[in-house]
Amino acid sequence: MTNRRRRKSPSRRSRTRQITPRTHWLLLSVLTATLSAALLLQGYTHHMFGITSDNVTGTRGRNDSVPSKVAHGGPVIANAATSPYTARVKAHTVALTFDDGPDPTWTPQILDILRRNHVHATFFVVGTQVVAHPELVRRIVADGHQIGIHTFTHPDLAHLAPWQRSLELRETQLAVAGAAGVTTALLRPPYSADNAALDDADWSVLKQAGAAGYVTVLATQDADDWQRPGVDRILANATPHGPAGQIVLMHDAGGDRSQTVAALASLVPRLKARGFEFTTVSDAVGMTAPVQPAGFGEHLQGLALIKVLQGGDWVVWFLGLLMYAAGAISVLRAAAVLIAARRHRRMRTRRRGRSWGPPVVEPVSVIVPAYNESAGIEAAVRSLLASDHPVEIIVVDDGSTDGTADLVDSLRLPVRVIRQQNAGKPAALNAGLAVATYDLVVMVDGDTVFEPDTVRTIVQPFADLRVGAVSGNAKVVNRGGLLGRWQHIEYVVGFNLDRRLFDLAECMPTVPGAVGAFRRHALLDLGGVSDVTLAEDTDLTMALCRNGWRVVYEEGAKAWTEAPASLNALWRQRYRWCYGTLQAMWKHRGALVQRGAAGKLGRRGLIYLLLFQVLLPLLAPVVDVFALYGLIFLDPVRIIGLWLAFLLLQLLMGLYAFRLDGERPGPLWSLPLQQFVYRQLMYLVVIQSVFTAMTGSRLRWQRMERYGSLQAPIGAEKTLNGHPPQEPGFAQPTPYDGFSYAAPYDEYAQPSPHYGLRQPAPHETPHW
Template sequence: MVTLAVALLLQGYSRHMFNDAADGTAAPPGPATSVPATVAHGGPVVDAVGDRPHTARPQARTIALTFDDGPDPKWTPQVLDVLRRNHVHATFFVVGTLAAQHPELLRRIIAEGNQVGIHTFTHAELATLPPWYQSLELREAQLAVAGAAGVTTSLLRPPYSSGNDAVDDAAWRSMQRARQQGYLSVLTTQDSEDWQRPGVARIIANATPHGTAGQILLMHDAGGDRSQTVAALRTLLPELKARGFHFATVSASVGMADPVRPASSGNHWQGLGLIWVLRSGDLVLTVLDWLMLAAGALSVLRAVAVLVAARRHSRARRNPWGPPVTAPASVIVPAYNESAGIEAAVRSLLASDHPVEVIVVDDGSTDGTADLVESLGLPGVRVIRQRNAGKPAALNTGIAAASHDLLVMVDGDTVFEPDAVRMLLQPFADARVGAVSGNAKVINRGGLLGRWQHIEYVVGFNLDRRLFDLAQCMPTVPGAVGGFRRAALLRIGGVSDATLAEDTDLTMALCRDGWRVVYEERAKAWTEAPASLGALWKQRYRWCYGTLQAMWKHRGALLQRGPAGRLGRRGLGYLLLFQALLPLLGPVVDVFTLYGLIFLDPVRIIGLWLAFVLVQLVMGLYAFRLDHEHPGSLWSLPLQQFVYRQLMYLVVVQSVFTALAGTRLRWQRMERYGSLQFPTGPPPPSAVPVPAVPTALADIWLHEAHASPRANDMTAGVGYYGHHSPIVYSDPRQPHTEPYESAPLDYQRGPDRSTDQDRA
């Protein structure tokens, strides 16, 4: 970013700080009390040395023909052609930036016997510049000449200067500073005023001397249309020669030694370096222009695609997946030091309006997470302790211990809505579905950081999931709320620990195995988001790096057919483009925006930025409407562009370079804040009230169900609560059970057609 910023700064300075106003448009001179009389009434070649400056005039009948503001690739060659045909040598005062762009013209000027002087680097008005800026202008111009033609020159024509009588105090001070750097200032005695393009005849009249006094004649070979200048020269040169005038360079006209000398090797190489830097800047700017155009077009296309997909997805979800799925589910909660929110998470799961068993796998917690869950004495909750082995190992432990074929995986910092499990399981009515992504929402959305993450979850993640669902290439089922077929997980070997994004890796493996992964937005769960920039950085760094690992691991899908090919060419292609490559351009976009505000049209740049924000706002409003969210948080969307977006793309930059360097990261756990709360209100109307069951009875039920060989038989849509379902004697002093042979329950009938006996 620093290198790019410096390159663009130099590019903007050399190209866009160029003042192309004609020299004749200078403001009227100011006070001239400090200008010596020898300068004010002397010759046009001024040596502003010390307290006793001296000047020089051209010899009689001698015209020093001078050209300013070039070289120009169109007009300078035409001027040189006229000079060569008339055997005339002139002096060209070149602008450094143009000399660097067209070094071949500078070399031709010198090769044909003409003389060069400098006209500053960017055609800046030296009298208005501070000393350091003037020194920079002269030094860079000299280096450009040294690099382009291998020479240096001590001749300087200050832009916007004219005759000696126009030198004021500010101009005199700048001439003195220039002399300290070794420059002679060259003014004019006759102005053709060709910069006004008054017509060929008028230019000839203005350039014709009155009398025989020597003149330094000002003309221009750049700065606009110079066709009148070229035409006037064709007539003027022969006429003046016929009248007895001869033409010479500035130094020859005043009888001084040639000021143009070979450049030292140091100046020559520095000049070449400057020219290559400027050319590289041109190339970078051209590439950036195309990249910005491509990025803008892709962003618009993505916005259109996700909005169209979201609308189609919303309509498709109005149709049922099939017969209602009422089979019980096993909920696996991997937990490592989750004491801050585990109780709320577990209680919310038990409040589900769908039959569940909850398995909390404590992965070596040191904060008493397992003890806390056990102390709650909640029915239907099992705690499994294991040594710390990581989240994938905890999930695999839960999968092995699960009693049912339908599994729900939940993070320990997540609270489910009462109908979330039921909604999450409905897509499994389609036998092709192997996993379901739920709708994770930010619960701690207070403050700017919380609002920004809330917007990202609703607008970014959820809109993308709708698109992935329609394209059948879902790359990630979030760890916070996801449903899975146990058979599908076992077929791919369970959860892998090869990447830091185990949820993405698992989802991609399911897609490649032929399973369909869908998005059910009605399955809502609330999760804690990072509450500080540092915590957010760690979380997204792990996510991004893990996603890159998973993409690399499953890169073979690009060449496969069927569901795996859809994942590879659609899903991985989308992730590569919009979550890796385009974010890498984020710093470039910001630097280029600053470049535009400083050197280009700021109104246009601000307009483009507002258009970008407007597109995001439209997407946000529609996404919030689909998710039934209040759009009030969107007021912070413009502010998101100044902090949050930079953080996100810098995470991508760091992740990409970490991956390229071959560095492996360790899993980084997010800090918990205890903001999760279990809702205490009445259950929703659709909920089936479940009375509190003593832990002993729940354990007996789980033991019976787990021990039964038919406990997990759901192939025909028929579920069994164990081969021998117990009769529960709810004696408050000593509850106990007795085995009872029961008939299977037909879950395919659905709750609306079940009998009283089934509900009992």
């Protein structure tokens, strides 16, 4: 059986570790790159520049390179790159021009006034506004008005690099082509004035635009409506003082244009009464057809640009909504766990006086599943023998290749050693259950050391006959270095605060494999420990809850365990935990619609896990990308303030959790750094686990490297009658400050379905 399983493992490993993860990260990279590109484009188009007042930006420079015939010529400038010439407006002719639009409020009102008076005008549109309101551009063209471009984001072109100028013009042209199916040769640079105001920098812009085929349109009469000086003042500014033709500059967007609308309604009839004719810029100077139908390809490119930018707007809105929702949910979660922790502490304080019932003094069977645990098995066994409660210790060697069983035998301690072929941790636990003498069973990993009172403390809740399992308090022993501190913080703040909440809500989803106690007959009723998931402890705990048993948390039952000391080892461990938890959640999804204890697990525990251990981690990278977007394009002070507020909330939670666990708060100084490395790693673990589950891949057991950082009690020899050893010598584990590798890393083989205890057949319905 073992050889057959080993022959299959290379292909399984290839499928799970090479093909699937590579596809995961390729897809994630593509999605992240696409999202980042969309956000960069959206940020550039909406936040790098913007429509502001038409007041000339900055101090005008020298105008030595501006040709005299341009500086003193007409407002329409063509062929600026080669042989520039200008054109003036015919006498008694007015070309109304409107900048910065289209705007959904003011542009329709202006179009209505022009239609009523049978007047055509020229609209210089901004690309971002075209993207936001393409229907208005179509209406402008359909009503017979002329289109010109006013750049894409309304920057001062004189301050941009040549490539940025080209991009501004090209993107605006595409937007117009996509919206209305036309292209235009008319350009009005933002913040431009009349010919006399041109300087050398402005002239370089006009020459580059001329080389690209654009005709620049300046103004001869500025209504100054952007200042909102009042309707009468706008009328005065826009009214010609003689018979000379004029190009009048007004605005249909960029702010409140109610005064512009009111002034326009009076201006047109008044000038018509004086004999002025209204027409477009091209007709006013005798230009031939500057607006042409767009080619099919250009029209498609423009449509694509509009859809991409509109999609970017939606994405930014949705991400902002998600970020605020995630923040609100996180705050609610923090409040819930802190309130629950406080209530749990009060409940524990009250319980000290009356306890769970009569003291539990009956002996306990302790099962230690072991696979290549020679580095720490002696410390684990001796700590168990040093217990102040009578114990029967059963070490189940699951086909170790490093002499684990021989090492335990050589200690000549009152420990029962069972040897079996490599079949997986569930099979090892079931083998121990099959031979256990007592109904109360404690399960402990081979890399874990108990304190002398841990066994006695963890079994006291069994005085309540409703309790089927008890979760202990697993603590990290190797806390040296940032990685050790971060895991220590996670155990104390994350796991233990959640367990207090689950205990109060009576929906404990997991009794950790490092330190957990069970009623043996409750486990046998379930058919033993199932091997259908990789998180056998979570699966088993959920099954007990669904079978009507209460699962509680006893924080005083402390166990010291080794945590991974490298990012690679941590990844493997958390990947297995997360993937196994997803399997268990799916397996027990029926609890969502059940009643009683099962319903509490489903509607409280499973929803909590789904929300905070699956959905929020999946969204976290997106939120991080959006936070970077906010730092670059939005208000960085606000973004940093929100991050600091979130960090402060976590720090307060950490201080309270460390106080509850009796820990010194020193490691919390590393909490800010945890947000940039450890947090991202955990999110990536969840992402890969979800992808693996969605693709249906089977993940193998992955054993963590042992470093031998646990200390074994000296002379801990104890018989079942409860007599203490002569010199227990139990030493408090010291903080981790280095390690030496134990046996080479190996994996558990795929768990075998045959583990000695009866499991329900596939066609049977379990009795919950």
